[in-house]
Amino acid sequence: xxxxxxxxxxxxxxxxxxxxxxxxxxxxxxxxxxxxxxxxxxxxxxxxxxxxxxxxxxxxxxxxxxxxxxxxxxxxxxxxxxxxxxxxxxxxxxxxxxxxxxxxxxxxxxxxxxxxxxxxxxxxxxxxxxxxxxxxxxxxxxxxxxxxxxxxxxx
Amino acid sequence: xxxxxxxxxxxxxxxxxxxxxxxxxxxxxxxxxxxxxxxxxxxxxxxxxxxxxxxxxxxxxxxxxxxxxxxxxxxxxxxxxxxxxxxxxxxxxxxxxxxxxxxxxxxxxxxxxxxxxxxxxxxxxxxxxxxxxxxxxxxxxxxxxxxxxxxxxxxxxxxxxxxxxxxxxxxxxxxxxxxxxxxxxxxxxxxxxxxxxxxxxxxxxxxxxxxxxxxxxxxxxxxxxxxxxxxxxxxxxxxxxxxxxxxxxxxxxxxxxxxxxxxxxxxxxxxxxxxxxxxxxxxxxxxxxxxxxxxxxxxxxxxxxxxxxxxxxxxxxxxxxxxxxxxxxxxxxxxxxxxxxxxxxxxxxxxxxxxxxxxxxxxxxxxxxxxxxxxxxxxxxxxxxxxxxxxxxxxxxxxxxxxxxxxxxxxxxxxxxxxxxxxxxxxxxxxxxxxxxxxxxxxxxxxxxxxxxxxxxxxxxxxxxxxxxxxxxxxxxxxxxxxxxxxxxxxxxxxxxxxxxxxxxxxxxxxxxxxxxxxxxxxxxxxxxxxxxxxxxxxxxxxxxxxxxxxxxxxxxxxxxxxxxxxxxxxxxxxxxxxxxxxxxxxxxxxxxxxxxxxxxxxxxxxxxxxxxxxxxxxxxxxxxxxxxxxxxxxxxxxxxxxxxxxxxxxxxxxxxxxxxxxxxxxxxxxxxxxxxxxxxxxxxxxxxxxxxxxxxxxxxxxxxxxxxxxxxxxxxxxxxxxxxxxxxxxxx
Ligand code: FES
Ligand code: FES
Numbered sequence: 001x002x003x004x005x006x007x008x009x010x011x012x013x014x015x016x017x018x019x020x021x022x023x024x025x026x027x028x029x030x031x032x033x034x035x036x037x038x039x040x041x042x043x044x045x046x047x048x049x050x051x052x053x054x055x056x057x058x059x060x061x062x063x064x065x066x067x068x069x070x071x072x073x074x075x076x077x078x079x080x081x082x083x084x085x086x087x088x089x090x091x092x093x094x095x096x097x098x099x100x101x102x103x104x105x106x107x108x109x110x111x112x113x114x115x116x117x118x119x120x121x122x123x124x125x126x127x128x129x130x131x132x133x134x135x136x137x138x139x140x141x142x143x144x145x146x147x148x149x150x151x152x153x154x155x
Numbered sequence: 156x157x158x159x160x161x162x163x164x165x166x167x168x169x170x171x172x173x174x175x176x177x178x179x180x181x182x183x184x185x186x187x188x189x190x191x192x193x194x195x196x197x198x199x200x201x202x203x204x205x206x207x208x209x210x211x212x213x214x215x216x217x218x219x220x221x222x223x224x225x226x227x228x229x230x231x232x233x234x235x236x237x238x239x240x241x242x243x244x245x246x247x248x249x250x251x252x253x254x255x256x257x258x259x260x261x262x263x264x265x266x267x268x269x270x271x272x273x274x275x276x277x278x279x280x281x282x283x284x285x286x287x288x289x290x291x292x293x294x295x296x297x298x299x300x301x302x303x304x305x306x307x308x309x310x311x312x313x314x315x316x317x318x319x320x321x322x323x324x325x326x327x328x329x330x331x332x333x334x335x336x337x338x339x340x341x342x343x344x345x346x347x348x349x350x351x352x353x354x355x356x357x358x359x360x361x362x363x364x365x366x367x368x369x370x371x372x373x374x375x376x377x378x379x380x381x382x383x384x385x386x387x388x389x390x391x392x393x394x395x396x397x398x399x400x401x402x403x404x405x406x407x408x409x410x411x412x413x414x415x416x417x418x419x420x421x422x423x424x425x426x427x428x429x430x431x432x433x434x435x436x437x438x439x440x441x442x443x444x445x446x447x448x449x450x451x452x453x454x455x456x457x458x459x460x461x462x463x464x465x466x467x468x469x470x471x472x473x474x475x476x477x478x479x480x481x482x483x484x485x486x487x488x489x490x491x492x493x494x495x496x497x498x499x500x501x502x503x504x505x506x507x508x509x510x511x512x513x514x515x516x517x518x519x520x521x522x523x524x525x526x527x528x529x530x531x532x533x534x535x536x537x538x539x540x541x542x543x544x545x546x547x548x549x550x551x552x553x554x555x556x557x558x559x560x561x562x563x564x565x566x567x568x569x570x571x572x573x574x575x576x577x578x579x580x581x582x583x584x585x586x587x588x589x590x591x592x593x594x595x596x597x598x599x600x601x602x603x604x605x606x607x608x609x610x611x612x613x614x615x616x617x618x619x620x621x622x623x624x625x626x627x628x629x630x631x632x633x634x635x636x637x638x639x640x641x642x643x644x645x646x647x648x649x650x651x652x653x654x655x656x657x658x659x660x661x662x663x664x665x666x667x668x669x670x671x672x673x674x675x676x677x678x679x680x681x682x683x684x685x686x687x688x689x690x691x692x693x694x695x696x697x698x699x700x701x702x703x704x705x706x707x708x709x710x711x712x713x714x715x716x717x718x719x720x721x722x723x724x725x726x727x728x729x730x731x732x733x734x735x736x737x738x739x740x741x742x743x744x745x746x747x748x749x750x751x752x753x754x755x756x757x758x759x760x761x762x763x764x765x766x767x768x769x770x771x772x773x774x775x776x777x778x779x780x781x782x783x784x785x786x787x788x789x790x791x792x793x794x795x796x797x798x799x800x801x802x803x804x805x806x807x808x809x810x811x812x813x814x815x816x817x818x819x820x821x822x823x824x825x826x827x828x829x830x831x832x833x834x835x836x837x838x839x840x841x842x843x844x845x846x847x848x849x850x851x852x853x854x855x856x857x858x859x860x861x862x863x864x865x866x867x868x869x870x871x872x873x874x875x876x877x878x879x880x881x882x883x884x885x886x887x888x
Contacts, residue, residue, distance in 0.1 A: 016412055016437075023433035027387075032379035033372015035555070037506055038589045042823035045506065074372035086370045093362050093789065096797060097229030098369030099376060099506040099555030124832040130823060132506040132556050133229045134800025136834035138793065 003067035006031070007076025010067060017063035021055075022046040024062045025073060033074035033102045037130065044129030047103040047110075048073050054110035074102035077109060085109045088145040096133035104129050108143050117147050205338040207296055209256075209267040210240055210289030213334035217317055219246045221290075223253050224261070224268035225282065226527050227365060228557035229797075230852040231790035234363045235279045236286055238786060242357040243290030243349060246330060247317040253364060258529035259548030271529035273562065279786060280754060280848035284348075291346040293337070300337035301328050351784060351845070360789035365553070377525035377552045378510045382582040385512065386415055387432040388574050389439045390585060392424040392595050395816035396675050398449040399423055408438040417442065418577045426574050432586050451675040451816040459601060459674045459813060460497075466624030466670030467495065467605045473671065475646030479664030481609075484618025488609030492703045494696055495605045496876045498688040499810035500598035500676055500818070502826060507555020508592040509567035513575035514582040515540055520547045520572060525554040527562030535565035539572035558801070559680035563632045564597050590821045597679025598811055598818075600626035602645075604692040609664070614704030616715060618664035621649065621692060627671050628678045628685070645669045647685040648752045648857065649693065654847060656686060656752040658693070659722030660715035676813060682801055683856035686752035691806075691878065694748035694861035698868065708865065709735050709747060721844065722749055725758040725779040728840050733760035733777040743774060746865025748858040755849030756781040761835075761862035765870045769885035773803060773833070773863055778855055779840035783847035794851045795839045802859030804829040807880050 001012040006029055013028040025034050025048065034057060037045030041059040048057045049072040050065065065071065077083050081090065085108045088094075095101045104127070111118060111126050118126065123143050131139070206212045212220040221240045227233035237253050261268050269285050294314055301319040302309040305326055312321050317330045351358060368374035393399060403425050405417035413434030420426050425444050429435035466472075485491055512523040513536070520540035526532040529551050537544040554561055571585040587595075602625030609618035627642035636643075647656040649667045658667075681687075701711035709730050716723040726749040730736075739745055742764050749758035762775040778795050785791055808827040812819045820826040864875050867885065875883045 016434075019433050023431065026379075027431040027433060030381065031372070032375070032381070035376075035507070036378065036586075037508075038823050040589075040822050040824060043506070077371070081367065081370045089370050090366055093366055093793070095229075095363075095366055095369035096231070096793060097506060097554060097556045098365075098374055101369050102372045105370065124834075127831045130506070130828045130830060131800070132504060132558070132828065134797030134829075135793070136800060136829075136831045137796045137837060139831060140834070 002062055004029070004062070004065060004071060005067055005069065006071050007073060008070070013062070015062055018061045021048070021057040021060045021062045021065060021071075025057060031073050031075050035099055035102055037100065042130065043100070043103070044107055045100050045103040047106040047129065049106060049110055052110065052113055054107045074106055077106065083109060084146040084149055085112065085142065088142040092138050092142050092145065094135055094138040094142050096135055100129060100131045100133070104131065104139055108139070108146070112143065112147055116150065118143070120144070204334060207293040207334055207337050208289060208342060209264065210286060211244060211293040213297070213330045215331050215334075217247065217250050217329055217331040218252060219244070219250045219317070219330070221251055221253050222256050222268065224256060224271050226271070226273040226529070226551055226554060226557065228273065228527060228554035228561070230794060231363060231787060232273060232279060233365055234361065234790065235786045236282065237364060238357045238361060239279070239283055239286050240290035242354055243287045244294050245314045245316065248356050248361065250317065251364065255551045257548050257550055258533040261530065262533070262544060272531065273527040273557070280850055283848055287348050288346050291348060292342050295343045295346060296337040296340045297330050297333055299340050300333040304328070304333065304336065357786055358784070360787060363790065374553060376507050376555045377512065377523065378507050378555065378586055380512045380523050380552065380584060382512065382514070385582040385584055386428050386430060386578065387435050388426045388428045388583050388585045389432060389435040390420060390424050390426040390570055390574070390587065390591060391439055391444065392420075392591070393446050393448065394594055395446070395448040395452050396677060397451040398816075399447045400425055401445040401447045403442055403444040405442070408442045411438045411441065414438045416577060418574060420570050420573045424570060426570070426585070428574065428578065428583060432584070436588060448816060454675060454816045455814050456812045462672050462674060463497070463601065463603045463624045466672040467603060467622055469624070469670040471670065472622065472668035473641035474666070474668045475643070476649055476651045476658065476665055476667040478651065478662075479618070481618045481620045481664045481666040484609040484664035485607060485620070488617065489612040490610040490703060491607060492610065492700055493605070493607045494699055494874070494876060495603060496692050496695065497603040498599070498601065498691060498878045499812070500601050501681060501805050501809045502593055502596040502598060502811055502820070503558040503560035503679070503681055504592070504823070504826060504828070505554070505556030505558055505560055508589055509560070509587040510585060511568045511571035512582055512584040513571045514580070515572065515575040516579050518546060520575070521550065522547075522568060522572065523550045523552055524568050525552045525561060526565065526568070527554065527557045527559070531562065532565050532568055535568050536572055539569040540576065558682040559684070560597060563680055566595070589823070593821050593826060594818050596811070596818070597632070597677050599681035599687070599805070600628050600678035600685070601674065601676070602626060602688050604688070606692065606696045608696070608700055610700065610704050614706055616662055616700060619662050621667045622670065623668070623692070624670040625672050626678045627673060628680060630671065630673055631678050632680070642669070642671065644685050646689070648689045648750050655754055659719040659749060659751055660712070661718045662715065675816070676818070683853045686750060686854065686857040687802070687805070687860070690748060690750040690857035691860050691864065694750065694858070695864050695874070695876070698746065698865040699874065712749070721756045721781055722751055724844070725749060725756045725781050725842065728779040728842060729758045729760045729777045732838065732840060733762070735760065744866045744870035746862045746867070746869055748861035748865065750854070750857045752854045752857060753850035754783065754847060755851065755854045757854045757858050759855070759858040759862040761866045763863060763866040763870060765867065765885055767887045769887070771807065771863070771867060771880065771885065773835040776835050776837045776859075776862070777840070778837060778858070779842055780851065780855060781842050781844050782849035782851050783843055783845060785841050785843040788841050791841050791851045792839045795855045796837045798853070798855035799837055799859045800829050800834065802856035803863065806860035806863060806878060810879050
């Protein structure tokens with residue numbers, strides 16, 4: 001049994017130690033908001049926060065995460081979609097198919113937590129998630145909007 | 156009423172879903188004869204409210220349920236179609252929710268919802284009339300019900316935002332209050348639709364209906380589906396198309412964690428079924444499989460290129476556009492210009508890999524599928540299940556991207572059915588890894604094009620021959636749509652006329668023909684389809700001709716566009732907005748392109764720079780589109796922005812190469828996608844001229860590549876004639 005702190009709840013999961021954190025989150029914990037897109041840390045669809053930092057969970061064995069590390073998934077980012085990034089996303093109608101968006105939102109939230117007023121160049125170089133629908137223009141606008149309101153640094 | 160209850164679509168949020176799953180368990184105990192959707196909706200007030208008609212259900216709480224036959228895959232069709240119904244219905248837009256009827260229900264009701272297909276940018280333009288009439292008929296019935304209740308003439312009543320008023324008596328009621336009575340009223344024979352200039356919901360930049368669930372992970376995609384008792388499967392199909400399974404050693408993995416079964420899938424695949432997907436995949440990776448790779452195992456990109464090159468000179472070819480005498484024009488030319496271009500195979504690479512969930516019993520088969528075409532999916536399920544279509548159904552789920560991969564071919568769904576047949580009564584979810592998805596795409600067809608043009612002494616274009624050599628999509632995907640052995644789709648954007656995809660130039664002597672050469676790698680409809688390569692061929696070559704004639708590329712084109720005012724208007728619009736006549740900033744260079752396809756007219760100007768190391772940076776795109784009617788301008792803007800990402804990713808980076816009969820690229824590391832750091836500023840001009848309905852999800856992709864390639868020539872003097880651009884060395888000499 002592996003102990004994980006997932007969205008503030010400590011739970012035990014039955015998985016082989018080398019199982020990627022992504023699949024433990026999706027299958028054992030049943031939180032399917034975190035997506036599989038590539039499995040090789042290329043696309044960012046699987047992005048979660050571990051102790052506040054964005055991590056591509058598809059490439060992290062579950063055994064490398066300890067029970068005292070706080071894992072936050074898209075489901076745990078806020079209650080009622082109230083995180084400033086989620087609010088900005090909703091106002092700008094950022095998602096198209098939406099499949100990349102949990103990862104996109106988690107990466108953006110982590111960026112703003114570390115750097116509440118990023119420059120456009122910093123946003124462009126820090127957000128490396130893939131969106132096949134091509135929502136990048138609105139992603140950029142969404143991060144700027146959330147940053148302008150200055151409340152996104154709350155982590 | 157059980158036949159009439161659709162699956163919740165946008166409403167398939169986690170909360171709704173838990174109820175669905177609980178209901179499903181009930182369905183099982185009844186031997187699964189009761190449709191899943193019907194059971195699910197039994198929890199819902201909708202089931203006690205009869206529909207007004209096939210398109211509209213109004214609940215007592217005034218919620219307006221609009222039924223959507225087409226599929227939502229990100230392109231905004233769900234919202235657009237709901238806008239059209241709501242416009243004619245005259246309901247309160249803030250009360251609108253949507254649901255998907257199933258193709259089985261459509262079949263049972265004589266195809267009341269028409270075609271479910273969502274491809275070719277046809278989601279809205281093929282069904283606007285049908286859905287608007289559905290909304291209008293429902294409005295008439297609701298008003299009539301209210302009038303009847305009051306004992307007044309319907310003509311004295313007015314409906315607005317879900318409220319019906321009788322001005323003379325001052326009485327009002329609501330749609331929700333009269334919906335039950337309205338359902339009993341005979342549908343009107345004739346309905347008059349609103350003039351688009353009076354629209355208040357359609358044509359407006361309303362927000363999407365499906366955004367909220369996409370912000371917190373609650374939107375359920377096919378890959379997320381969980382059913383009680385469900386198992387998961389991972390599959391490997393023979394990496395060489397045309398090969399088969401020779402043998403596999405199931406015993407080697409049957410003791411691994413979670414593994415339930417190892418099964419052969421048809422002649423060509425092997426799947427592991429386990430409790431979780433990760434365990435299924437882990438066992439599959441460890442499974443020894445021996446393939447008979449078949450006759451295609453020696454094919455390579457080089458042999459395919461040679462096959463296509465031969466077609467460039469072949470004497471036999473299918474004619475798509477012919478006027479005058481090209482050979483005579485070439486003989487009499489002051490100058491002949493010739494060039495050969497080519498595009499590679501490309502994978503759709505939808506963000507969500509292929510997947511489907513199926514439960515099969517000897518009596519019934521149901522699939523939960525992210526499909527662009529519910530009816531084609533149903534046909535695939537029926538065929539693979541060994542049951543009749545009446546014994547099957549497909550529950551559509553939002554797609555994590557489609558781009559054409561999930562419509563015309565349901566190979567992945569067929570596999571899921573075959574796997575589920577090995578576990579009667581147990582739902583099984585099949586998920587492809589990204590690697591499987593890269594290896595078994597239905598690729599953007601490979602073609603080459605040789606063009607020869609005649610210029611007269613004044614630099615006028617007097618003749619053009621375009622010989623396309625290469626793959627036909629229809630020959631593989633829909634041979635029934637071939638016309639006398641010819642694939643008409645090959646000529647998209649190059650047709651002599653018509654409302655769909657006509658060339659925008661008048662050229663006195665023209666010949667566009669196609670030497671069909673079909674390699675074994677399977678093609679598919681890839682967002683933009685043949686309009687993409689054809690725009691590269693035509694619009695880059697037009698640029699070459701302008702330079703050969705010593706003329707400005709815009710002026711050279713405009714001279715040929717006198718008879719094509721709509722093509723001309725979009726081109727002029729981008730040129731004006733981009734400031735074509737003025738010099739760009741130092742180090743910045745421009746290129747332009749225009750094309751027509753999917754019933755819409757599109758054009759773009761690209762502004763780029765090229766570093767000394769040969770790296771292309773796209774700074775700004777000005778793009779215009781005339782889709783006839785603009786149903787939701789802010790979503791058109793989103794589609795145009797996304798189209799440049801899709802088109803530029805392809806033009807700059809993407810190719811699927813073939814070695815030993817198989818695709819070499821395996822994942823996003825070898826098949827790169829443009830990311831945020833490279834996203835140019837995209838300025839869109841939406842300029843609907845009215846009177847026709849064109850698509851918006853695809854056409855713009857076509858102009859992305861040629862606009863950039865023409866700018867690359869302006870910057871470097873180098874013509875990039877073989878895609879993708881990354882293979883051409885643009886370093887300063
Ligand atoms: S799934 Fe983890 S980065 Fe793509
Ligand atoms: S919204 Fe579809 S992949 Fe990003």
